[in-house]
Amino acid sequence: MFEKGSKMEQLKDEVIGLEEKLNSGKDYYEIRLESIGGLGANLCGKMLGELGLKYLDVNSSSFSSYGSEKTGTPVKGFIRYCKKEKEIRVHSPVVEPDLLVVFHQALLKDVSVWKGCSQETAVIIALEPGQEKPDCLEISGEMPGAFYGLEAQRIAMKTHSRINVVMLGAALKLMGITDIKAGEQICIDTLGKKYPDALKGNLAGMKRGYEEVRRLDASFWNSSQGTEQNNKQKAEWGYQNAPIGGINPRFGSTVVADLSPSRQGYIPLFIKERCINCGLCHSACPDMVFQFAKGEYKGREMMVNQGLDYYHCKGCLRCVDVCPVNALVRGVESEHPNKEYFITNQELIRRPDYYEESGPDGYITSESYLTEKRMEGGEV
Ligand code: SF4
Ligand code: SF4
Numbered sequence: 495m496f497e498k499g500s501k502m503e504q505l506k507d508e509v510i511g512l513e514e515k516l517n518s519g520k521d522y523y524e525i526r527l528e529s530i531g532g533l534g535a536n537l538c539g540k541m542l543g544e545l546g547l548k549y550l551d552v553n554s555s556s557f558s559s560y561g562s563e564k565t566g567t568p569v570k571g572f573i574r575y576c577k578k579e580k581e582i583r584v585h586s587p588v589v590e591p592d593l594l595v596v597f598h599q600a601l602l603k604d605v606s607v608w609k610g611c612s613q614e615t616a617v618i619i620a621l622e623p624g625q626e627k628p629d630c631l632e633i634s635g636e637m638p639g640a641f642y643g644l645e646a647q648r649i650a651m652k653t654h655s656r657i658n659v660v661m662l663g664a665a666l667k668l669m670g671i672t673d674i675k676a677g678e679q680i681c682i683d684t685l686g687k688k689y690p691d692a693l694k695g696n697l698a699g700m701k702r703g704y705e706e707v708r709r710l711d712a713s714f715w716n717s718s719q720g721t722e723q724n725n726k727q728k729a730e731w732g733y734q735n736a737p738i739g740g741i742n743p744r745f746g747s748t749v750v751a752d753l754s755p756s757r758q759g760y761i762p763l764f765i766k767e768r769c770i771n772c773g774l775c776h777s778a779c780p781d782m783v784f785q786f787a788k789g790e791y792k793g794r795e796m797m798v799n800q801g802l803d804y805y806h807c808k809g810c811l812r813c814v815d816v817c818p819v820n821a822l823v824r825g826v827e828s829e830h831p832n833k834e835y836f837i838t839n840q841e842l843i844r845r846p847d848y849y850e851e852s853g854p855d856g857y858i859t860s861e862s863y864l865t866e867k868r869m870e871g872g873e874v
Contacts, residue, residue: 510614511670515592516552516577524588525665527571528607529597531560532756532808534658538595539571541662541680546575548683549676555582568601591615593668594638595661597646600755602628611638618664618707620646620657623828627710641710642668644703647759651826655692655699657758659685663703674704753781757809762802763825764835769799775813775822781806784813785837801835 515523525542529535536558543556552575560569572588590610594617601607602619611617615638619628623645646660653660659681666677677700686693762775771791776784776799783806789798799821814822 510592510616511668512550512552512575513670516575521576521580522582522584523575523593523669524591525571525573525593525595525669526588526591526610527558527569527573527595527597527661528601528604529569529571530601530756531567531569532810533569533597533758534656535569535571535595535597535661536560537684538658538662538665539573541684542571542573542665544684545666545676545680546573549679550575550671551578552576553578553580553582555585557585559587568604593618593665595665596620597657597661598755599628602631603633605633605635608633608635608638612636613639616640616642616668618661618668619643619710620661623648628714630714630716632716637712637715641712641715642707643710644707646703649702649706650699651759653699653702654695656696659696659700660703663700663705664707666700667704667707674701677704753806753808754804757807757827759827760809760811760824761804761807761827761830761833762809762811762813762822763830764799764802765821765823766799766801766835768819768821770819770821771796771798772818773797773799774816774818775799778812778816780810780812781808782839783807785840787840801837802833803839804833804836806839 510518512523525539527535527539539556539558543554546552546554554573554575556571556573558569558571560567570587574582574584574588576582588610590612592615594607594611594615596602596607596617596619598620599622613636617638617640619641621628621643625643625645627641627643642664644660644664646657646664649655649660650657662681663674663677666674671677678697681696681700682693685696689696771786773786776786783802783804785800785803786797787800788795789800790796791798809827811824814824
């Protein structure tokens with residue numbers, strides 16, 4: 495697995511890899527993947543698990559945990575390795591990971607993502623295109639030992655692969671695997687059968703993930719403030735003052751769910767002049783994105799497509815597939831920061847004073863939903 499004098503020697507000084515960990519007397523080397531549905535973390539975890547058994551001469555196990563299998567929902571993957579003489583008898587989630595792999599920036603602010611991290615944990619973060627390091631994080635708890643990052647989405651788009659293989663490549667590097675052939679072979683075994691046409695791109699994506707993962711300056715981590723903030727939150731939410739009858743004060747949370755982190759670099763672009771207002775996009779879209787309102791088209795009164803609420807768009811591009819006149823086309827999101835036909839969902843937001851106009855790249859963060867009339871049994 496490890497070649498003397500290779501580039502990996504340098505990395506080994508910074509982070510403890512799989513072989514080193516197992517040789518140091520520890521029972522297990524453990525990885526936790528933190529992701530959201532649609533990014534392929536489940537498959538990435540399975541490949542990492544099989545890789546151990548088939549090509550690394552160790553025992554391994556892997557499983558994922560997720561709720562409903564929907565794009566955008568939280569997904570965790572757990573992979574455990576031990577020496578081949580040993581039997582894996584632990585089947586619980588990985589609590590104290592040696593390697594934590596975070597597939598999306600939106601997860602970084604979630605305190606649960608960092609649970610169990612210590613100075614022995616190495617973290618790989620998928621960075622946004624052009625990003626040097628993540629935005630400042632205020633997290634309570636122990637700071638991980640080292641941070642690494644790579645522009646996973648950009649690499650995936652360039653190589654026509656997906657984020658999961660890019661992160662797989664990065665994980666192999668941090669595990670101290672010097673021979674990338676093992677990774678290539680597991681991709682061929684798994685993806686070659688399932689998606690033979692995409693294999694070339696996936697292999698390229700994994701190789702670039704392996705080569706481009708780099709050490710990050712940890713100055714974005716601010717644990718002291720995080721602790722304060724956490725304490726404040728604890729003080730605010732206790733048994734004496736929590737909302738009666740439940741723990742989620744954001745009822746109707748689908749309304750406030752921001753699905754934009756699920757997008758993988760692409761968005762549907764609306765070319766209004768081409769639109770014939772057939773409504774097929776509205777039928778195909780799994781969310782509340784398309785905004786139709788009474789209007790006029792070719793001299794006739796009808797429901798007219800006004801635009802899209804990108805806040806609810808997860809970027810599945812089903813609408814692009816069904817549009818019969820190419821009025822919806824696939825676009826690279828970073829090239830369209832000011833989405834021309836962004837329009838907030840008027841059905842969901844009846845009273846303008848209840849929400850903040852935050853723009854196409856913003857969040858609807860107002861507490862309006864807490865005070866909606868529905869709470870008092872009235873009409874929403
Ligand atoms: S890509 Fe299209 S179909 Fe998919 S969520 Fe966005 S608007 Fe709806
Ligand atoms: S499917 Fe295309 S043509 Fe039909 S309403 Fe949607 S955008 Fe317009």
